[in-house]
Amino acid sequence: MAVETTTNAVADREQSTRSEMPTTIDDLRRSGMGDSSLPAIDVKDLKVYYDSEAGVVKAVDGVSFALQQGERLALVGESGCGKTTLGMALMKLTKAPGYIDGGQILLDGRDLVPLDDEEMRLARLAEIALVTQSAMNALNPVMRIEDQIFDGLIDHGIKDTKENLRSHVYDLLLRVGLRENVGRMFPHELSGGMKQRVAIATGTSMNPKVIVADEPTSALDVVVQRQVMMTLSRVQRDTGAAVILIGHDMGLVAQFADRIGVMYAGKLVDIGTVQQIIEEPKHPYTKLLINSVPDLEEKRERLTGIPGIPPPLVDLPPGCVFAPRCPSVEVPCNELEPKDTDIGDNRHVMCHLFDPDVAMAGSEVV
Amino acid sequence: MKLSNLLELQNVTKVFGGGLFNRSNVTVAVDDVTFAISADRPTITAVAGESGSGKTTLARLLLGVIKPTFGNVIYDGQDVSGMSGNDRRNFRREVQPIFQDPFEVYNPFYKADHLLHVAIEKFGLASSRDERVQLIREALETVGLRPDEMLGRYPHQLSGGQRQRMMVARALLLKPRIILADEPVSMVDASLRATILESIRTLNRDLGISVVYVTHDLTTAYQICDDILVMYKGSVVEQGSVERVIREPKHPYTRLLVESIPQMRADSGWEEGGDEVLSIDESGETTGCKFADRCPQVMDRCHDEHPTAFQINDDRVASCYLYDELPIANRASVAS
Secondary structure (H helix, E strand, O other): OOOOOOHHHHHHHHHHHHHOOOOOHHHHHHOOOOOOOOOOEEEEEEEEEEEEOOEEEEEEEEEEEEEOOOOEEEEEOOOOOOHHHHHHHHOOOOOOOEEEEEEEEEEOOEEOOOOOHHHHHHHHHHOEEEEOOOHHHHOOOOOOHHHHHHHHHHHOOOOOOHHHHHHHHHHHHHHOOOOHHHHHOOHHHOOHHHHHHHHHHHHOOOOOOEEEEEOOOOOOOHHHHHHHHHHHHHHHHHHOOEEEEEOOOHHHHHHHOOEEEEEEOOEEEEEEEHHHHHHOOOOHHHHHHHHOOOOOOOOOOOOOOOOOOOOOOOOOOOOOOOHHHOOOOOHHHHOOOOOOEEOOOOOEEOOHHHOOOOOOOOOOOO | OOOOEEEEEEEEEEEEEOOOOOOOOEEEEEEEEEEEEEOOOOOEEEEEOOOOOOHHHHHHHHHOOOOOOEEEEEEOOEEHHHOOHHHHHHHHHHEEEEOOOOOOOOOOOOOOOHHHHHHHHHOOOOOOHHHHHHHHHHHHHHOOOOHHHHOOOOHHHOOHHHHHHHHHHHHHHOOOOEEEEEOOOOOOOHHHHHHHHHHHHHHHHHHOOEEEEEEOOHHHHHHHOOEEEEEEOOEEEEEEEHHHHHHOOOOHHHHHHHHHOOOOOOOOOOOOOOOOOOOOOOOOOOOOOOOOOOOOOOOHHHHOOOOOOEEEEOOEEEOOHHHOOOOEOOHHHOOO
8 A cells, every 4th residue: 555655755855844844824824735646644564662571562563554645544453452552653752661663654755763853853743743632631731722832833943923823823723613712721721622622723733744643532521522523523624634543432433534444462454444344344353343332223132342352462472463362263373474465445454364375264365 | 009119319419518618619419319220120220421420429329338418318118328237238238339440449469359258258158168269150150251260360460351340240249139330341442341241231131130330321321221311410311211212312411412422334424513512611500401501402491490300201201391391200210
């Protein structure tokens, strides 16, 4: 799924991105989405490992995916599957003892992995922004909302008059459905949903190309959750940014995303459109995951979970990581690591059942 | 004719705060709630609501951990707050809680099954060590755990789902008549959620234990429950059979809640619009309907007087003036 680019084009892109850093609010408003022929973000074979006494923890192990401009991808999986680690790595916010062991994060053609701290600091917010789970705690309790948004802008090289900054902040607040006067308020005056909207306004204040939203509504009630997700939806449409939504609520993800990536034990085992994943799950894990979600359609005789627990990431089983829990397991699964297989329609599955090169009795290769 | 009730709340109100010098700063956590769990057949009743709706306070009232400010909690014909000695002991054994956080209830210095041993000892359920171990093994198997994998392990060696199922096993050991589960699955993954809920349902179906399932998640409530109470800011806005309430919600708040549930379907994305119902003022005191400020169908009288419960179907009531032509409900007979 990766778009091939020559090294030269990457270098050019890098050059131009740097020189185009906006310095005024007008620049910001004019800043477009960059080269539309390139994916907004293209992650190749990304590995995030942690050193621990028990050995190397492979929290994210060889994940690849690409996201076009304006596309929304959701990453789902059980807790501990590496989805948040992946999100943090995309921001290069991996904390020691964690580190990026290899791979590329191409943002509009420029690789973020080799950037130093200062270059990466400038890229955050301006090019790739994060909306976290605990936005309520991300706000400084003794600063007015607008001042906190100014902070980010000024820190990223925007030099403009107070009036222009303020009018930009008001536009941002309106875009997330808050009144102008919220800018003059302090965080404690806002409800949880309003704070999460402020976080979205802050995250999109410099028109980033990619927004990483890590469980942005997990602390909110369902009614407010829907409001916040619709806000994110609208802002995303307005700015044309690509969104990576990290979540575990399959319902929420289905309502919001275009594509779903299913992670298991640090690997992206299944990726496809919402429709493909929900209506025709391919990977045995995806099938079980979809099946374990209760709905309002019909009352089920039995609720079924996924048997077993995920393997410890320091001691992964040989072959397929899901083999010990898999209902369709066969001999090759315990010996051979499955590879990312493109089964058409930009659908990728990491399972021997779909690999034409592996002989499986239950093979689903057509 | 009066059906016998196992556990019953009669016009229960719980007020926090206030006191001698501070009469202004009070919170009415539970406001005039009446409902009953029948003794005739085992049921699963959901108490559903958002954070701050008073559902956990209601659960604590049912457990007898806190006393109501007004009204009574009646267990098997006796007022819970007036119980003493043997009756209280009996109540404590027959009404068992399962809490939200399966990480907090264990003491990390003891093996996980310590909790089960203590329960058996306290209530004198076994006469010998062998018998005790036997009881524990049976309980673990009932909730789908393999005793050999569980016994002798420390809490940190178990997964969240195993720990929570062990709590279900602990409740089960005491042969309760009611299990009160307060958000038992909100801290575990979807895959385990189904497994734990299924084991709770097994207790109800196979062992005849009634369950009160306190949750914010209407989807799981719909899946496992018979009846539901929907709470908003301490008041019950709608209650009745889960099929009625979720399928055809009548109270505007229940409707909003049901519409907001993200459904796992590929065909319908959320529609834009209608997202400006954002409530800004949460604290406003009102003598009228508490939902009036946010209600799309608000009428003048909603602000003046709190609506009573109207009987919408024979198995469902809603507290909303939209239905004031219908007869006033006798709430005590609604749930189950």
